[in-house]
C-alpha cells in the first residue's frame with residue numbers, strides 16, 4: 198500500500214524592513230501572518246529585511262521586535278537578518294551568471310523612463326564589465342500571474358512580467374526580489390502572508406524561483422490600512438508607531454480590520470488568551486479583499 202504523502206509542515210514568516218517603527222499597517226500584516234501560521238499549527242518566523250542600509254532607521258529593528266513581543270506575537274527560532282546573508286546572495290548571483298541567466302546593465306533610470314518605463318533589454322548581448330553596472334535577470338520564462346489564496350488569480354502587466362529586472366543594484370546592494378526568494382527558500386517558508394503592496398513583484402519572484410529550481414510558496418496578500426487620502430499607512434507618510442500600553446484594544450482593532458469574528462468580553466481575557474481565541478476563530482475567507490481607511 199502506498200502511504201499518502203504527508204503535507205509539508207506549515208512555515209510562515211513576518212519580514213519587516215527596519216526603515217521605521219511598527220505601525221498599525223505593519224501590525225495588521227504581523228497579526229495576519231501570525232494567526233494564519235498558528236491556525237495551521239505552523240511555525241512563525243521573523244526575518245529582518247535589512248539589505249538597504251541607506252533606508253534604515255537606527256534602532257528600528259530592535260523596536261519592531263519589542264513591539265511584536267509587546268503585542269504577544271511570539272516567534273519561533275532564531276531571527277534571520279538579511280544583512281548576514283550576503284554570501285548566500287553572492288553565491289546565487291554567481292550561479293545565475295555562470296548559467297548565462299544574468300547580465301550587466303549600465304542604462305540610466307532616465308533612459309528607461311523615456312522608453313515606456315520598462316527596461317528594453319538594451320544591454321542583454323553587450324557583455325559589459327561589472328564596474329558601476331547593475332545586474333539583471335534574463336526573463337526567459339516570464340510568469341504572467343499567480344493564484345493568491347485570498348484574492349484568487351491575479352494577473353500581472355505583461356510588460357512588467359517580461360522585464361529583465363534588477364537582481365543586484367549598481368550601488369552594490371542586493372535587490373529585494375533576489376534576497377526575498379533566497380531567504381524564504383532557505384527558511385523553508387511554505388506560505389508568504391504579506392501586504393497587498395507586494396502583489397506586483399510576486400510574478401518576478403515566482404519566475405526567479407523557477408529559474409533557480411526552488412519550490413514556490415503559497416501566497417496571501419492582506420488588505421492595506423489606508424490613511425484618509427487613500428494612501429497606504431507607511432513610514433514615508435508618517436504613520437504613528439503602535440503604542441506600548443495595554444495591547445488588547447489595538448489587537449481587537451486589528452482583528453476587526455481583518456473582519457474576524459468578534460471576541461466577546463475580551464476585557465476579561467489576558468493578551469495571550471485573546472490571541473489564542475483569535476487563532477481558534479481565524480477565518481481567512483472573512484478577510485476583506487480591499488484596503489480600508491484607518492481612522
Ligand SMILES: [Zn+2]
Pocket residue numbers: 301302303304318319320321
Ligand atoms: Zn542596460
